[in-house]
Amino acid sequence: MDYLTTIGLEIHVELLTNSKMFCGCPADFGGDPNTKTCPVCLGHPGSLPVMNRKAVESTIRLGLSLNCDISPRSIFHRKNYFYPDMPKNYQISQYDIPLCVGGCLDVEMEGYARKVGITRVHLEEDTGKSLHVGESGRIHGADFSLENFNRAGVPLAEIVTEPDIKSPEEARAFAQLLRSTIRYIGISDGKMEEGSLRVDANISISAGEELGTKVEIKNMNSFKALQRALAYEEERQRKVLNEGGTIVQETRHWDDAAGITHPLRSKEEAFDYRYFPEPDLLPVEPEPAWIDELRESLPELPVARAGRLKSEYGLPVEMVSAIIAEKALADFYEEALKSGGDPREIAKWIAGDLAALLNEQSVDISGSPVTPAYIGELVGLITKKTISGKMAKDLLKETFSSGKSPAKIVKEKGLLQIADEDELMSMVEKVIAENPEAVEDFKNGKEQSLKFMMGQVMKMSRGKANPQITSDLIKQKLS
């Protein structure tokens, strides 16, 4: 039986503010446990929260980037529940009047685009971190728990999507695009592995129009995990339904190592949060002029940039996605284009070999020893047939390790490609003379033998022979 998959995401983004949401403690929560704390973020008696304007600003910028409306008057609520890493035993969050409402994000897929609605973006405070010591590793059955409140009170933006996502692949693409957007506007480093970007998913499958029972999945620590967890859950639900079972509404935990989801104990979930308006904070009423200012200060966002790269340079979707993922990479690309080289070729080298080198050496694009101009130069050398593609690969590595320009290396090492037909012809003749079997094979229509002879010429020329001319010359000689 065919089922339709429906997915909605809830994403928490840790905001990169200098100080925490309601006190002056630093928001970078590393360091020794409980050293970045004060009476406010420890929930000491009598302490009061004071809103960090920067956190509001970041959330509004995020909302604007996701095409949301900014609420003219937004309020904070208390979400009440007991947990040892929450100093006040309530979390200051937003409830019925969030800062940003009703946006969307267009996700470019292979061959189609998916418009994902954004229900809301709101601001809330993070909790501390618990370390439950005991066999279970969970709070239930722990011998004792250690609490670190350095993270308590760090501002979090929560993004809730409409259930518009139709597949695990779309979910991943959405999350990646969202991460790019967050990084473009600089409000967070968006690292899933480190928890500064946390994605929870709701997924249901249905045979008809009516939506199925949704299941919430938590604990996906990478984009890959998100996709895998959803694919697993999609399949699990399909099996349950096909065997005549029913889906239970529950929260499930993704176990990445085992590659499965399993249900969380419901006790931790069954809360009435008793939301009520936070009396210690005033409503946030952002002035329209400020919102306009923030809107105008936004950089070109990934979606717009992708559209432009596609239409201006005719790049394929996959290549565009790779180039625009990071603002610095996209900037690098557009800088490299100034060399006048072929946009596709430049994109191919940046998204391909250069990205691989950077990845291998764990270097950020901003710290790349290969400059945009070098990429332009490299592509120029190939286009002018000064060097072959094969040579270019080695040349890029050399540029990467030495920091010298490709042209300089070519000059120093005499790496110029041999394009002189007479010179090449003498080599081709020699190879034909020395390999009668290969010649015989070629005449019998064996494609392989051409490659063999090409290789011999390459060897003889120490990789400098122009492959196209060489190939033409062999064919011409043997025809």
Added chain:
Amino acid sequence: MAITEMEVKEIAEKINNKELSSLEVAEAFLKRIDTVDAGINAYITVAHSQARKAAGEIDDRIASGESVGEYAGVPVGVKDVLCTEGLRTTCGSRILSGFSPVYDATVVKKIREAGLVILGKANMDEFAMGSSTENSYFGPTRNPWDPERVPGGSSGGSAALVAAGEAPWALGSDTGGSIRQPAAMCGIVGMKPTYGLVSRYGLVAFASSLDQVGPMTRNVHDCAVLLDMIAGHDPLDSTSIPGARPCYADSLNPNVRGLKVGVVRELTSTGIEPGVLREFNKAVELLAASGLECEEVSLSSFEYGLSAYYLIAPAEASSNLARFDGVRYGFRAEGEMEDIWEMYDRTRSEGFGDEVKRRIMLGTYALSAGYYDEYYAKALKVRTLIVEDFNRAWGKFDVLVSPTSPTTAFKIGEKVDDPLTMYLSDICTIPVNLAGIPAISIPCGLSGGLPVGFQIMAPPLQEEKLLSVACGLESLLGFDEKPPALI
């Protein structure tokens, strides 16, 4: 005259012109405390050594010719709901019985900067929940006018210590009448400022949208002086009101002829003790005879004030008090425990008293899914109606008046098993907190040998007018009775 009977002004002058040292003054009051407080229990903690040290420092500064504040060296009592760095702050609760704050409340910082010497922390109903100071883990405070009676509450300790001469003045906090009602029952002046005029930073929250710190003094002038010290915008309290404010002590003007006074019918008709009503009416007549226009006014929403209050305040309290869980500070239950949930349960069961538990349960219920609209949301609507009623009244009147408390001080134990009757004790003071306006209680006479309080209410931020009317009435009344038990 004994130092402990002197007016604040006189003490301050004598310290400033070196007739008295700050230390001598502190010693006099500490001695008074050591003599009488065993019978009154107005203080939870007496800060003998810290007070001596602070007084000594003021003396040193005066000796070295440094200019100190006008009231530097004057002692003060502080309700134990205000955080004092390094000085135990219990809120009258077992759960904070060993808690020493790491910071000073803003108002505490301000009075320290003004040079006041903190003698100790005043007893109170646990977490300011109560009207008699009987709900204290540290035992009830007794009324200096009659030790068999309560001093009112929740700032009963602050009221009693001022009445008993254990400090010339004190700070209290008022959520539904907790300054004014005990002030009335102890025959002193007590004022709740406009919500937001005084910082709440470091005031351990009971009901955040209602709480306000205020002065408890022997006379209206001192009240204005102490208010001047503690009022003003605080960037650490988002609900604190920005902007400049007048000097209240300088702007006191007892000549208030021609002002229009509204006598609130709902607070003077049913449920008021005859003796209280008699003294109240005499004071109103005095005002009328002195050229103020007094007229009855009906504010019908007040009928629902008490009910709304007992939904809003417990709701906020249920959340505010959640932090007392034994995890980070304060009391933690001992013994083997299954898990953290049992630790929470036992810590809070053993750490909180009955009234606090009652209100946490009330508030938790009022905020629960399915009941929120019926209770909490409806209470907020009543609150809006009360604000609107007040606003209509301000169109016609400069101030409104009523008795402060429907009764004089009642016997210890009399209402302890009847919370609803106890709650009625705040019926006249609650609408003021719900509307966030300022109000003051001044003594206006005795009934059966016990003080009766007269409440004056004014529009938001009109403390000048409020204090001037109080000052005018104070001089007309000439109330100078002292607690007989202590003379």
